Amino acid sequence: MNRPASLLFRAITGCLVFAGVASMQAQTPTGEMDMQHKASVPSTTLKVTGLDGKETTYSAAELKAMPHKTIAVYNEHAKANESYSGVPLTELLAKAGAPTGEKLRGKGFLLYVVAEGTDHYKVVYSIDETDPANHAGDVIVADTLNGEAIAADGAFKLVSSEDKRPARWVRNLSAITLKSAE
Ligand SMILES: Nc1nc2c(c(=O)[nH]1)N[C@H]1C(S)=C(S)[C@@H](COP(=O)(O)O)O[C@H]1N2
Numbered sequence: 102m103n104r105p106a107s108l109l110f111r112a113i114t115g116c117l118v119f120a121g122v123a124s125m126q127a128q129t130p131t132g133e134m135d136m137q138h139k140a141s142v143p144s145t146t147l148k149v150t151g152l153d154g155k156e157t158t159y160s161a162a163e164l165k166a167m168p169h170k171t172i173a174v175y176n177e178h179a180k181a182n183e184s185y186s187g188v189p190l191t192e193l194l195a196k197a198g199a200p201t202g203e204k205l206r207g208k209g210f211l212l213y214v215v216a217e218g219t220d221h222y223k224v225v226y227s228i229d230e231t232d233p234a235n236h237a238g239d240v241i242v243a244d245t246l247n248g249e250a251i252a253a254d255g256a257f258k259l260v261s262s263e264d265k266r267p268a269r270w271v272r273n274l275s276a277i278t279l280k281s282a283e
């Protein structure tokens with residue numbers, strides 16, 4: 102390589118290294134582990150949308166009146182054992198027309214749920230994961246934590262017993278939407 106070419110080469114590799122380091126640093130603040138628990142708008146109602154687009158909105162009182170299940174979980178974020186009580190998500194999905202139990206078969210396994218909080222944080226659960234008749238564990242729309250209303254984080258929090266970290270536990274849960282991957 103002659104001298105001007107080698108200088109050009111060094112300038113280009115220098116830029117590439119700089120860009121690489123800059124993009125690595127830019128990724129750090131978006132890293133999941135760095136997310137802070139920010140206060141957001143408390144959820145007051147839960148909108149459930151079926152595959153047909155039909156919406157049902159539940160108030161806290163309506164959900165409170167439905168059969169509850171209590172689950173014991175370890176919150177890896179809070180480093181604490183917690184007891185949540187709430188309505189099994191499968192009950193709400195069944196009311197929205199989703200197949201459950203032995204009726205869940207074939208293309209039914211392409212169904213999934215998008216759960217969203219008031220801050221628009223969204224997660225996905227496959228329908229199979231939400232159905233204790235087909236899958237180990239529970240996914241509940243919790244309205245109490247250790248016997249107390251989940252006041253600071255809205256009326257509802259989606260909690261799953263099988264997740265090892267609470268990243269899919271949606272605080273201020275406000276919407277559940279049933280969708281199909283096909
Ligand atoms: N609505 C909402 N729920 C959320 C999040 C969020 O940003 N918004 N973050 C998730 C993540 S990544 C984690 S680790 C846990 C942390 O919950 P905690 O701060 O209540 O321990 O909440 C989960 N649920």
Ligand SMILES: [Mo]
Pocket residue numbers: 133134136267268
């Ligand atoms: Mo997280």
